[in-house]
Amino acid sequence: MAHSAPPVAARRAAVGKTVYTAYSLRNFRNIPQLRDLPASRIHEVEVVGSVLPFKTNSYVVDELIDWSRVPDDPIFVLNFPQRDMLMPNDFSDMESVLDSGADSRTVREAANAVRRATEANPAIHGRSYAGNWT
Numbered sequence: 542m543a544h545s546a547p548p549v550a551a552r553r554a555a556v557g558k559t560v561y562t563a564y565s566l567r568n569f570r571n572i573p574q575l576r577d578l579p580a581s582r583i584h585e586v587e588v589v590g591s592v593l594p595f596k597t598n599s600y601v602v603d604e605l606i607d608w609s610r611v612p613d614d615p616i617f618v619l620n621f622p623q624r625d626m627l628m629p630n631d632f633s634d635m636e637s638v639l640d641s642g643a644d645s646r647t648v649r650e651a652a653n654a655v656r657r658a659t660e661a662n663p664a665i666h667g668r669s670y671a672g673n674w675t
Contacts, residue, residue: 562599566590569597569621574608582612588636589622592652597621631655 564572566587575583586595597620605616612618624632638651 560599563596564598564602565596569595572602574602574606574611577608578611584636585624586622588632588639589624589626591639591648592631592635592655593622593626595622627655628659631658 569575569586569590570583589595601616601620606620607614607616610617612623627635635651635655638648643651
């Protein structure tokens with residue numbers, strides 16, 4: 542997917558120095574290349590990013606991610622929260638909280654509940670290993 546944001550090299554030439562921008566859940570929607578992604582992918586980043594840490598930067602976004610390969614680009618997968626990082630029921634629970642327009646405290650409490658459940662759960666990504674460790 543082509544994007545309209547100039548690469549870092551062009552921005553350096555325009556301003557005469559390196560332009561660094563850190564992106565997190567708070568401002569990731571400002572990444573120009575995301576305009577080409579489906580709204581559902583942006584929503585997934587928001588839901589999963591509310592539970593798991595998310596931070597990237599302009600160098601990764603402008604120079605390392607091959608946006609024509611997203612969502613399969615490995616650097617994109619490593620840097621942006623993916624739906625499969627949460628159990629399906631945890632994703633749904635967190636999505637419901639966010640979609641309800643809950644205040645930040647309620648969102649934080651819901652995210653903490655998902656984190657606690659994930660840490661205590663030996664079933665990883667829907668695969669239960671109980672009694673079958675081979």
